[in-house]
Amino acid sequence: MLGMQVSFNIWDVLINLVFSYIATVGFALTVNIPHRVIHWSGICGCAGWMVYWLVTEASGGRMISNTLGAFAVGLVAVVLAKWKKCPVTLFSVPGRVPLVPGAPAYMVVRRLIDGKYIAAQQMMMRVAIVTVSIALGFLLSTLFQEAWNKYIKRLKLREKLKK
Template sequence: MPFWLEIIINVVFSYVASVGFALIINVPHRDLNFSGISGVVGWMAYWFCFRWGLGRMASNLIGAFLIGILGLFFARIKKSPVTVFNIPALVPLVPGVPAYQAVRALVAGNYSQGEELLLRVAIVTGGISLGFLLSTMCTEAFYKFKYRYFKNARLYIKHKK
């Protein structure tokens, strides 16, 4: 399969998954497109990073970081809560298949495979949560720096006159 076709398939299905989940959890219709865009950006960041060999945790961290940044950005633009954009965008990153396989292996009595799959799920969820944490910290630091810089610049201009 050509690389450009893989990209198109990933973009389409990550958008459909994000918007579909957003419809299920009753996201306002005016925010659906931005939820889908957040999902596409997060999934494509994950997909490219994983293809380049960064591993599951780093790829999920980068994808969740971008989803968090975009969620905060879109929330300011659309004047909506951040969760309206973040929760549906996370759907493509959630490790549903390994979680199902882990539970299935544990029920079947295959404890070593179940533990391995549970560890994979824990690593992925840790990467996602760390990505959101970092995105929130970076945006708060940015706005704090912006506020202080412009506040000091205004005081300097007033003082100079």
């Protein structure tokens, strides 16, 4: 399904970029991220959201879209943390915000209050799937980063032994 041709308006891309950046920076300000990295945490959130949005536009499912978006946030957070010499959490925690299913979680609570338990249960499953897929994306990005570091370490060791 991902091989399908995707067409989208440039305004859709710009709107998604701007609002994902604003959401990420707003959350970063709320949790007192240092000012020197707030912009970069916004970029991290934009990267994750754009991967999510592009996969969704390419007819990707809810789970694969969120998994790949969280994977992108994890990778970008690691790169930015090494570049800016900061903890990864300064980028990864705010970077997750655009992916978090806030509106569906609100709808679960609202339907529970209204007494619509079956509809709330169905919506709760959607929230659970998205939450698990975000966690899976971060797990995969961490595993990928550790495997990459081991690979680079082995390459350097081989180079050193050849000399």
